[in-house]
Amino acid sequence: MNTAELRQKDVAGIQDEIKALQKAHFGLRMQKATQQLSNTGTLRTTRRDIARAKTILAEKQAAK
Template identity: 80%
Template sequence: MKTTELRQKDVAGLQAEVKELQKAHFGLRMQKATQQLNNTDALRLARRDIARAKTILVEKQATGQSAK
């Protein structure tokens, strides 16, 4: 997900997005553990997406934007 798309969301939307990304990352980790994951690069991309969303979430919380 691009940062411009994430910046348009409010705090509640970002929190939901982080949870969704974490679920997807968990699924990828389980696929890797059972050796069903062919594209291991997806794990790295998922981690970076989570970090990107969390960074923007913290920025919005620091500026005082509330969940509306």
């Protein structure tokens, strides 16, 4: 997800996005553990997307 799209969302929307990304990351980790994941680069991108969303969430909460 793009940072511009995340910044347009409210706090609840960002929290929902973080939960969805964490669930997706867990699924990818399980696929990697069972040797079903062919593109391991997706783990890196989802991890960074989670960090990006958490950073924007922290910025919005600090602004209040």
